[in-house]
Amino acid sequence: MKRHTALRSLLLDHFGIIPLPIVALMAFLLCTSAAAAQDMALDGRIRVQLTPFQQTTLSSEIAANISRLPLREGERFRQGQPLVEFDCSLLNAQLSKAEALAEAARQALKVSQRLVELNSISSLEVDQARAKVKETAAEEEAMRVNVSKCSLKAPYDGRIAKLQVDAYQYVTPGKALMDIIEANRLEVRLIVPSRWLSWLKPDSRFTVRIEELGRSYPARVVRLGARIDPLSQTVPLTAEIIGSHAELLPGMSGWAGFSKGQR
Numbered sequence: 001m002k003r004h005t006a007l008r009s010l011l012l013d014h015f016g017i018i019p020l021p022i023v024a025l026m027a028f029l030l031c032t033s034a035a036a037a038q039d040m041a042l043d044g045r046i047r048v049q050l051t052p053f054q055q056t057t058l059s060s061e062i063a064a065n066i067s068r069l070p071l072r073e074g075e076r077f078r079q080g081q082p083l084v085e086f087d088c089s090l091l092n093a094q095l096s097k098a099e100a101l102a103e104a105a106r107q108a109l110k111v112s113q114r115l116v117e118l119n120s121i122s123s124l125e126v127d128q129a130r131a132k133v134k135e136t137a138a139e140e141e142a143m144r145v146n147v148s149k150c151s152l153k154a155p156y157d158g159r160i161a162k163l164q165v166d167a168y169q170y171v172t173p174g175k176a177l178m179d180i181i182e183a184n185r186l187e188v189r190l191i192v193p194s195r196w197l198s199w200l201k202p203d204s205r206f207t208v209r210i211e212e213l214g215r216s217y218p219a220r221v222v223r224l225g226a227r228i229d230p231l232s233q234t235v236p237l238t239a240e241i242i243g244s245h246a247e248l249l250p251g252m253s254g255w256a257g258f259s260k261g262q263r
Contacts (some may be wrong), residue, residue, distance in 0.1 A: 003034075046190045046256045048208055050241075050248060051187035054156060058178050060148045060171040064088060067166045076183055076189075079155045084177055088150035095143040102136040109133050152177070159183045161250075181250055188239040190217055190256050194228045197235065200258075208241060210254040218242045219256070 001199040016247040050134055115121045146203040161179040165171060188208055192200065217242070227234035239256075241248065 019154065021113055025066075034204070045203045046192055046258075047212055048188050048190040048239075048254055050186045050210075050250055050252045051189050052158075052181035052183075052250045053187055054158075054182040055161070055250075056155075056180060056181060057081065057176050058152060059152045059173075060084075060086075060152075060175045060177055061173055062091070062146060063090075063170075063172045064091070064150070065170050066165060066167055069165070071161070072161050073160050073163050074230070076159050077157070077180075079156050081154045082151045083154050083160075084152040084182075085149045086152075088147060091147050091150060095140070095147050098136070098140040098143040102133070104141040105129070105136040156182055157184055184244075186241065186250060187222070188241060188256070190237050190239070191234045192237050194233045194235045196258075197224070200224070200237070206239070206259075207257045208239075208246065208254055209257065210252050212252050212254075213247060215249075218259075220234060 058071045066084060067087040068085040069083075070085075071083060077083060109126075109129040109132070112121060112126045114122060116126050158180050159179050161176050165178070171177070200221065201220050202223060206219055206221075208215050208219045209216045219239045220242060221237060221239045223238050225238075228235045
């Protein structure tokens with residue numbers, strides 16, 4: 001009760017209003033925030049953040065012990081480079097067994113085909129031998145697929161953002177192993193007033209000042225958002241920094257500056 005009284009007094013003293021129901025109060029705050037965001041854009045400066053063009057969490061597809069983790073957090077890798085290697089002694093043994101069974105089935109089919117020519121067996125037995133060949137071939141292929149997952153390779157050039165396992169750890173299918181990001185391409189994410197759509201188009205140029213580095217970079221608009229937020233009257237925008245800059249990292253933030261001539 002005391003908290004409610006204090007809140008009532010605060011609202012009356014500073015805003016000259018009486019306490020509102022919680023839903024109405026939230027709407028009031030959101031509208032106030034939207035207006036503040038619009039005012040902030042009057043000088044052409046918008047808050048931005050750098051994000052990786054691609055990022056994902058790699059997970060295990062098999063149940064096995066990790067035999068090798070060649071890279072540490074922050075290190076770079078190339079597309080196709082092994083990132084995790086598993087101990088697949090059991091899977092390799094199962095593949096050898098499947099190969100032997102497939103070869104035995106093929107030899108049995110040859111014998112059956114010869115016997116049917118001599119009228120020693122029926123054509124049904126030949127059909128069964130042929131079906132057995134297909135069955136064992138499928139099992140062999142399935143084991144080859146499993147063995148191919150004993151080495152997890154990089155889907156693109158990038159960096160290790162976070163390791164979630166250790167070497168020699170036993171993992172099961174679906175276990176998250178590491179977070180990776182694409183290192184060579186970054187996107188600039190920002191939210192602009194929807195009224196800017198009258199002049200802001202793809203390939204529009206602007207500058208981005210990165211706070212962590214204290215430097216400015218040229219950028220261009222890549223694409224506009226597909227929907228306007230009806231409450232804040234803003235639209236998301238994706239851009240890219242022009243040129244290659246190894247010092248830029250995902251998560252850096254700063255300000256986008258648009259010239260008055262554009263606006």
